[in-house]
Amino acid sequence: MARHLRRRWTLFGLALIAIGFATSACTNTEYVEVEQPRFNAPPDSVAGFLGLYDVPTNQTTCGNCHTNNQTEWSGTRHAGAYATLASDPGAQTFCYGCHTVSEKGNIYAANGVPGGWNAVPDSVYHNVQCESCHGPGFTHVTNPNTTNIPLASALVTPAAETCIGCHSGAHHPFAEQWSASAHATLRNEPGGPAETPSSCGAACHSGAGAMAKLSGNAPTNYIGKNTQFPITCAVCHDPHYNTNTGQLRAPIDNPEITANLCTSCHVRGAEATPSFTINSRGAHASQGAVYFGEGAGWTPPGFVFDPDNPVQTSHVTANQRLCAGCHVVKFTTTDASTGEDFTSVGHLFSPNPCKDANGLPAAGDCAYTAAARFWTGCTNSGCHSTEGVAANLFNSTRLEVQVLIDILWVDSDHDTVLEATDGGLLPAVLAQHPSTTVAATDSAWYCCTVDPKDNNLSVAEGALFNARMLGEELYGHNDGSKGIHNKSLYLGLIAGSINAVQDTYGLPDVLSSSQKAAIQKALSAPGIRYTRPLARRQTAAR
Numbered sequence: 398m399a400r401h402l403r404r405r406w407t408l409f410g411l412a413l414i415a416i417g418f419a420t421s422a423c424t425n426t427e428y429v430e431v432e433q434p435r436f437n438a439p440p441d442s443v444a445g446f447l448g449l450y451d452v453p454t455n456q457t458t459c460g461n462c463h464t465n466n467q468t469e470w471s472g473t474r475h476a477g478a479y480a481t482l483a484s485d486p487g488a489q490t491f492c493y494g495c496h497t498v499s500e501k502g503n504i505y506a507a508n509g510v511p512g513g514w515n516a517v518p519d520s521v522y523h524n525v526q527c528e529s530c531h532g533p534g535f536t537h538v539t540n541p542n543t544t545n546i547p548l549a550s551a552l553v554t555p556a557a558e559t560c561i562g563c564h565s566g567a568h569h570p571f572a573e574q575w576s577a578s579a580h581a582t583l584r585n586e587p588g589g590p591a592e593t594p595s596s597c598g599a600a601c602h603s604g605a606g607a608m609a610k611l612s613g614n615a616p617t618n619y620i621g622k623n624t625q626f627p628i629t630c631a632v633c634h635d636p637h638y639n640t641n642t643g644q645l646r647a648p649i650d651n652p653e654i655t656a657n658l659c660t661s662c663h664v665r666g667a668e669a670t671p672s673f674t675i676n677s678r679g680a681h682a683s684q685g686a687v688y689f690g691e692g693a694g695w696t697p698p699g700f701v702f703d704p705d706n707p708v709q710t711s712h713v714t715a716n717q718r719l720c721a722g723c724h725v726v727k728f729t730t731t732d733a734s735t736g737e738d739f740t741s742v743g744h745l746f747s748p749n750p751c752k753d754a755n756g757l758p759a760a761g762d763c764a765y766t767a768a769a770r771f772w773t774g775c776t777n778s779g780c781h782s783t784e785g786v787a788a789n790l791f792n793s794t795r796l797e798v799q800v801l802i803d804i805l806w807v808d809s810d811h812d813t814v815l816e817a818t819d820g821g822l823l824p825a826v827l828a829q830h831p832s833t834t835v836a837a838t839d840s841a842w843y844c845c846t847v848d849p850k851d852n853n854l855s856v857a858e859g860a861l862f863n864a865r866m867l868g869e870e871l872y873g874h875n876d877g878s879k880g881i882h883n884k885s886l887y888l889g890l891i892a893g894s895i896n897a898v899q900d901t902y903g904l905p906d907v908l909s910s911s912q913k914a915a916i917q918k919a920l921s922a923p924g925i926r927y928t929r930p931l932a933r934r935q936t937a938a939r
Contacts, residue, residue: 435461436538440519444505444512445535446528448498448521459527459534462541466527472639475525495563498522502562503532504547504620507555530560530636550620551604551631553581558620560630567739571630574744577760580628601662601682608632610661611646633658649721652689652713659720660685666874669695669854669862680866681874687866688720688882689713690924694866695859697893698900699928702886706924709885715779722778723748728771732757741771748774749791765792794880794887800915801891802868804908805860805898813871815861822898823864826857829902856901860894867891888919889927896920896929 436458439447447458455476460467470476478496482488497514499522500506505513512533514522528534530549537545550559556572565572575581583603601607604626608617611632619631634644641648647658654660666681686693690704703709716722725743732739733755741750741758749770751763763769767788775787807820817828865872867887869879880887895916898904908916920927 436535437521439533439535440517440521441513444500444508444516445533446498446505446513446522447534447538448513448519448526448528449523452520452523455524457526458538459531463527466637469637469639470527473636473644474639475529475636478525479523493518496525498524498526498528501557502529502560503549504558505532506557506562525563546618548618548620549631549636551608551629552621552624552626553629560634564630569740569742571742571744574742574758575630578744578746580746583625583627601665603627604629604632607662608646611658649719649725650717652719654685654689654691657685657719659724660689663720664692667694667866668692669859679862679872679874680876683866683874683876684720684878684882687876687878687886690883690886693883693886694890695854695862695894697856697859697890697897698930699896700889700893700920701926702889703924703926706885708923709883712780712883718778723774726774726777728773728777730756730758730771743774748772748778749787765795791879791881794884797884797915797919798867798880798887798891799869800912801888801895801919802864802871804895804912804916805864805891806868806871808871811870813873822895822902822904823857823861825904826898826902830857856897860898863890863894885922885924889922889925892916892919893927900930 435450436447437450439445450456450458450461455471457467457470460470479493482492482496494501494515497518499515500508500510500512501515510516513528528547531547532549534547537547553559553561553572553576556562556565561572601610605622605624607628608631612635633646635646636644638644638646641658642650645658647656647661649658651657654664663682664685665683666679667683667686669680680694683693690702690709713719718725724746726748727741727743729738729740731737739757745758745760747758747760749765749772750758751761751770752768753759758771765788767785770788772781772784772787772791775781775791776784781787781790803821805821806815806823808815809819810816815823815827817824817831866875867880867890868875876882876887892915899906919925
């Protein structure tokens with residue numbers, strides 16, 4: 398086969414000829430020329446990897462037809478992957494398989510034999526090209542049709558046939574860290590089967606749903622398209638585009654909640670509304686709304702939060718990568734077992750991951766101290782000077798939040814069910830006004846109203862919404878930052894809720910002087926404007 402094999406054939410409009418000669422009305426004929434895709438003989442003829450059509454211009458064979466993808470790919474780091482090794486004196490031979498077109502990362506890996514560069518190290522295989530993810534293109538390019546399109550995988554198994562085939566290992570442990578994160582779990586509503594996501598999965602909890610959301614529901618075609626899978630690499634990253642940092646499907650530095658990559662999902666059900674039935678479980682993925690101070694929680698009477706106050710704006714502008722500035726931070730530490738450097742790529746998505754026995758970042762629960770955790774996410778974000786300062790601020794804020802939450806509700810038996818036997822103001826209200834239409838086991842979702850599924854949001858229900866959203870271990874979908882996402886808003890909403898419950902239900906004044914001082918301090922914080930309404934009483938159903 399010639400190096401630049403090229404075929405052309407022409408098609409005449411036979412239908413036009415037949416109709417044109419039969420009638421005098423149709424006299425225009427059309428000549429259509431269809432060009433077959435241009436390609437060269439693949440150096441690795443066994444696998445059929447085509448690679449570059451023209452090496453000097455970095456023109457891929459696939460790009461001869463898929464011109465838009467060629468243009469977009471040419472601006473990505475993948476398009477210059479080979480050069481990063483060529484300029485690295487420490488590069489090892491095995492590194493090249495991931496910086497070229499090879500069997501790594503695509504379906505050809507299932508054959509168990511080398512392909513592309515690893516079989517024939519030819520310059521046409523330089524860089525991470527289309528076939529690195531899609532697999533060999535020879536069959537498709539010689540007879541293009543819809544049945545032989547080589548597809549990339551959006552899954553993570555089998556690992557060698559996906560992004561994980563290259564993006565793993567001590568060099569850059571994306572796969573290892575991601576697999577320990579919550580993104581790696583196919584999740585559903587509490588108590589629902591994990592393998593059959595419901596409406597939540599359609600938008601965020603299933604990889605396919607989240608990918609569609611982030612890509613504007615653009616048509617997609619990939620291995621695993623009809624399979625339920627979690628938030629894998631391809632959900633957030635698009636190999637074809639370099640519009641956003643890290644080839645992400647949406648920006649991470651955009652403070653517009655619905656446009657930001659992270660908060661496009663982490664901002665669901667964050668606001669209590671009069672149509673309480675839709676949010677009756679409590680807040681759901683409220684992180685974005687809390688962080689930006691927009692549409693978060695139930696607003697107590699007399700309470701106003703100004704998201705444009707200087708403290709709040711500096712909270713956002715100092716950390717221009719926003720969520721990712723704390724939660725996806727790359728840093729280097731030492732592996733105690735080997736004495737070698739280890740690079741964490743931040744795909745545990747934790748701003749303060751625990752340290753394992755070898756001093757490496759790990760998922761899990763551990764003490765919130767400078768010694769037990771990495772606080773690099775807090776220091777690298779531009780907000781805090783040292784890890785010790787960050788740890789101390791975290792713990793002091795957490796304590797302030799807990800003091801106020803305990804005034805509203807102490808879940809004495811740790812079952813996340815609001816009961817009259819629990820401690821705090823809300824259980825006291827529940828004891829006075831038990832719900833008459835739901836079973837006792839359902840009282841975790843409703844409080845203090847005759848009809849919990851009506852469209853009236855009582856003060857107690859609003860306060861309960863805030864307690865669940867901002868408190869620890871009171872609900873499975875709370876904000877989870879323990880106050881760090883937005884300290885002023887956190888404390889202000891809880892303190893305002895406390896006053897509202899006291900004013901509405903005529904509860905005896907049992908608060909200590911220190912508790913009252915904590916409430917006053919919270920309602921005097923930057924960004925908070927609060928005027929306590931005149932004391933009034935209302936029925937529980939209002």
